[in-house]
Amino acid sequence: MTFTVYLSGEIHSDWRDQIRRGAESAGLDVTFTAPVTDHPASDAAGDHLGETGTQFWRDHQSAKVNAIRTRTLIQQSDLVVVRFGDQYKQWNAAFDAGYCAALGKPYVTLHDANIVHALKEVDAEAQAWCTTTDQVVETLRYVLQAS
Amino acid sequence: MTFTVYLSGEIHSDWRDQIRRGAESAGLDVTFTAPVTDHPASDAAGDHLGETGTQFWRDHQSAKVNAIRTRTLIQQSDLVVVRFGDQYKQWNAAFDAGYCAALGKPYVTLHDANIVHALKEVDAEAQAWCTTTDQVVETLRYVLQAS
Amino acid sequence: MTFTVYLSGEIHSDWRDQIRRGAESAGLDVTFTAPVTDHPASDAAGDHLGETGTQFWRDHQSAKVNAIRTRTLIQQSDLVVVRFGDQYKQWNAAFDAGYCAALGKPYVTLHDANIVHALKEVDAEAQAWCTTTDQVVETLRYVLQAS
Amino acid sequence: MTFTVYLSGEIHSDWRDQIRRGAESAGLDVTFTAPVTDHPASDAAGDHLGETGTQFWRDHQSAKVNAIRTRTLIQQSDLVVVRFGDQYKQWNAAFDAGYCAALGKPYVTLHDANIVHALKEVDAEAQAWCTTTDQVVETLRYVLQAS
Amino acid sequence: MTFTVYLSGEIHSDWRDQIRRGAESAGLDVTFTAPVTDHPASDAAGDHLGETGTQFWRDHQSAKVNAIRTRTLIQQSDLVVVRFGDQYKQWNAAFDAGYCAALGKPYVTLHDANIVHALKEVDAEAQAWCTTTDQVVETLRYVLQAS
Amino acid sequence: MTFTVYLSGEIHSDWRDQIRRGAESAGLDVTFTAPVTDHPASDAAGDHLGETGTQFWRDHQSAKVNAIRTRTLIQQSDLVVVRFGDQYKQWNAAFDAGYCAALGKPYVTLHDANIVHALKEVDAEAQAWCTTTDQVVETLRYVLQAS
Amino acid sequence: MTFTVYLSGEIHSDWRDQIRRGAESAGLDVTFTAPVTDHPASDAAGDHLGETGTQFWRDHQSAKVNAIRTRTLIQQSDLVVVRFGDQYKQWNAAFDAGYCAALGKPYVTLHDANIVHALKEVDAEAQAWCTTTDQVVETLRYVLQAS
């Protein structure tokens, strides 16, 4: 059994690499995908299309270019991991979770216990809540190895 | 032309009433719906189903009861207004926006200019970004009155 | 806010009437629907179409006639209550729950604590698990009255 | 012609192996998938995510992890075989059948004649009712070999 | 409970009136809809749009105009009755049945026993096979009156 | 039988009024809807949301506000009439036709014979091609009156 | 460009082989699929499941087994060719055409000119009407070779 897993959310820590390494160590046949995690590149994703005049429209233009990547990868995935870090609002992570919920695409969340209450709607639709990347890997291992 | 508008997000200011009053003043034929905005009642939505043992599962139980209301109302609406206030994470608002995006349900956002960058993915899928409730009402007025 | 609630499952106790009375007492604007609960009539639903020769095909013929009613009512409902009683296998109740899950139709379960383990897959997709009809009524009251 | 067949239901007999061996003997190009059939492992599927406090929430947590696997495999399959054994309630098997029915995913049932009446709704939506694993294999052979 | 029933197929006998009268006698709250049953009018449905040059394109033009009516009414119905008479090929009736099957719209067939074999694929997806209009009415009565 | 008909396309001639008057004269039970046909108002639909800096983003902002109205009305309609006039590119009309085609929403076109070749893809998915508003009205009359 | 083409309908002439040979001669990269074309085998498709008592239910049982094959292959195809021969009612061919129409699956018809009128609804939703297998092959050649 193989799986494609999209890693959504926080881009300022190495949680994606931890999961990739853990899955590799466990010998899992998983393909990981992700949004553009280079922050300046992501913010400038639409700059080659021309000046927009205001910050709002520059963000708008870049966000729509990024969505070409993210929407496609989410739809092609079997599972989405949605990570909420300690900093930043990360509304895009919650947005992706809502997007998955409406599509019926299963997702698990990855966040600390201290934000459980604020994330209760997001967690309510998730298949699992993990606090560590090891728990994400173990979830993948169980699903794929069936034991 | 009539419209049903679901008002998602912040529950600690009177933005919903402002929009309701504005629409009434403009003579618009709009039905407004909303999640449960009584915060303690919302947190306790599942308490009548029994003790859960932990905070996470209490939240989980309540969030799933609340979703009976919110998912149904979002699906029945013609437009969703998603409000992000100055305080709190409001991941549930971003979650609702993502849910709408995947359903193809049109939504507009309502938030201050200082959080434009953090909300760029949410705004990119929105039909409009408003900073005041008057702008929301004017948007509704234009859509319904066609002038 | 109004709701249409389909009451699926057990037909040998008066749980449907209890919920109807409770909702009426609470002044809720709910329309309740249900499968044919007259057991002999349900078993004979297709008999007017002719002899089938075997028990399997008699059941088959009747079940398909009953499905005209049940599938339509489930799709028209806003919420489904799925009741598992103490007796009988009630696979049709579990079938309805799975049907709802695939449609994204919210449902709550109603059953005693002693069968929690056997129903874990059914409960996992439910919005709530109730053990009493009062809990079902209170869930409806909260969803509709928002307080 | 190749087929992917998901084997849903009873986990206390060797019916899955009988079908696998039969398909192999017949030289059929079929990939078989299944839920986790190791009962203790399945019950503990979510235990690595932490203590839940009650049996209901432990079951809930595990069932949601298992659903990552089962929902994906059902959706990827061309046909589902739903097995009802002599023991246990097996509501999850009926749940899977209802899930398939709503998706328009074809399924066949496998059960003894003595439970035909209780399963009439489940059988009514099935493409075939088999009483032996040989009949399942023969059905697959016919569908794939077209003779 | 109310129902909208679309009456598809044969236009050279009075089976639609028989069903309408039967439903009225039984006091059923059913709205019946139908394609254009005036044969010359139906064949000329597109003639006001101009000459087409050939019989094929005249038929094509009329059939597409008729489809505005038939597709809409089928989608708005709760149940479709598909009638195959003794004469004519009535491929449009079988076409409507296939259309319903793909939509998940329930339908019953109405035809004599002597064409059972030729209609086996059409009957296999039907909820019931009736040989008389009384059986259709009785099916409706049971579904609506639940007894 | 009643119908809701959305009138898409050209806003510089009185074709919508001609159809409305024709339907009224024929006594048809049709509700007509339309985009905002006040051209300056339509171009300024988003101006109340703030300055955008460039023409492209002003158009973008207004077009997204207009889409709240047009997408909703198209989805609520039973039939769409798509009008291509003698002047202007009217890509939005062709866009609406493609949108309808993908939704399976029936539409008819209304345009002169001299642009038949350029519109062949649009006409190929239409239920009818009309050259006069009288033909549109006659099409509606036939569909609704069935004679 | 590759294509999968399902060949539906008549099983008493060699039209499928003519199309296969023509496509091979033209060097087209097409995979052809088909229902079971061995008539006695098709009629007996469900006989291994047991006696049914009547002809209707024997046909029913076999038709449902055949549908496992036909529904899957239609859904996996890029194009369906629906053949109506000179003999037999071939309602299953018209049924498949209606099924395709509702799914938005493109199909072409293959039949003589003398049955054009009776097939006008079926042809109205088709992408093309062919009278010879050479025309079917040429249609495939054009679509795949783009010249």
Add this chain to the structure above:
Amino acid sequence: MTFTVYLSGEIHSDWRDQIRRGAESAGLDVTFTAPVTDHPASDAAGDHLGETGTQFWRDHQSAKVNAIRTRTLIQQSDLVVVRFGDQYKQWNAAFDAGYCAALGKPYVTLHDANIVHALKEVDAEAQAWCTTTDQVVETLRYVLQAS
């Protein structure tokens, strides 16, 4: 990461080749697809099916054959580029854009600044507006290379 990109619209300039060459130079793993771009061949796509008598029906016949190719390729693509040139109406390009919008299929537009106003509805649903083929290639490069 690989992508399939459908190139819709103008067929009288070499923009498709420019994009193909640019993607190749950038080492992108992209498969490009397109409608039939040989204009006379496209107009004659249905001629092998027989004479139609009028220009309208010849165009109709050809357009439906072309749609077998274009609808399939659009649905199989990850992204669509819609090109509007300086000449011709190119309603089919706008039609494809509307088709994509309704499917939720992401597309970018490619056109000069002087037609921005006329294309505002088409651009409003696009992920990006490009004025040069280099911008299209850069958009693809960013999406695929994530930097």
